[in-house]
Amino acid sequence: MSDYADREGLRILGIETSCDDTAAAVVVDAREVLSSVVSSQVDLHARFGGVVPEIASRAHVELLVPVIAGALVEAGITDDGLDAVGATVGPGLIGSLLVGVSAAKALALVWGVPFVAVNHLEAHLYAALLEEPELELPVVVLLVSGGHTMLVLMEGHGRYRVLGSTIDDAAGEAFDKVARFLGLGYPGGPAIDHLAMQGAPDAIAFPRAMRDEGYDFSFSGLKTAVVNHVRKHPEVGTADVAASFQEAVVDVLVTKARRAAREVGARGLALAGGVAANSQLRERVLDACEEDGLHAFLPSRSMCTDNAAMVAAAAWWRLRSEGPSPLDVGADPNLRLPDVS
Ligand code: KG4
């Protein structure tokens, strides 16, 4: 128990710079979002077809101060209006993480408030809680982003069991790589999502690796299957390829997530991470939850992709349970989700 365990109305500034989004937000008690500013670097990286780490960290340096200032102004916060500053310390790109972590520590020192180190994966889990504070636990969370694909059983605040994760590519990575191959640009997820609406999801029967066994995922074979199919059938319509690829990914994700929810006796199924913005995935999860009598928790699309409101929400929980983080906590590009099993 920390000194903050019973404090109400905690106003926390969250800072997120783990990859290519520079974000800052002010959130009260992990419930009320006073502001959430996200500056995407997509245009800077698009011509390279993916995130260039060196460009990302330099852009964070330029963007972070105006983004923080914007979040404070939008929230109507002046000098002594904050109770803590939380920042993502990992996982992510080391150069990018360091920009946000250094800024957060400096601001915490200047303002004389605690610094809270936040795990980016835990922050994604808190995106669902932020919008559904009464979320009934235990809940199975399907966390699908550009860097991670995992099924997590959230038993309580801070109590996670990682049921399974990808053994190769993350789901978002598969979207990005297939989109690049199809010439749809970067980031690939939204482009495939959009194009798939004009295609037939059953046009091509792409493989569903490991769909009916265990909780781990594998997407690299699917990516290769797409490449091989298009090379063999150059006349195939790109919309049909996009729709059939997306169908294969969504089928595997939803089949495993609902099986996990059933087998662990969860009350609900939540989505988190950038791929959770996918239209088809959201629709399928809603259908599955209705059929299985589960609560579906789908954060709004802007809360699925990287943002700092989820960081502030996770910081609130860590501050209440453990208190401030020491200022010598470093950034850790390979930080894992704390697992109680
Ligand atoms: O969570 P996120 O913003 O950053 C990471 O922590 O990785 O996730 C980014 C990933 C990218 O791979 C992007 O292509 C994917 O999420 N994504 C989508 C959609 N929107 C973003 N994938 C499928 N459909 C979408 N609508």
Ligand code: ZN
């Ligand atoms: Zn993320």
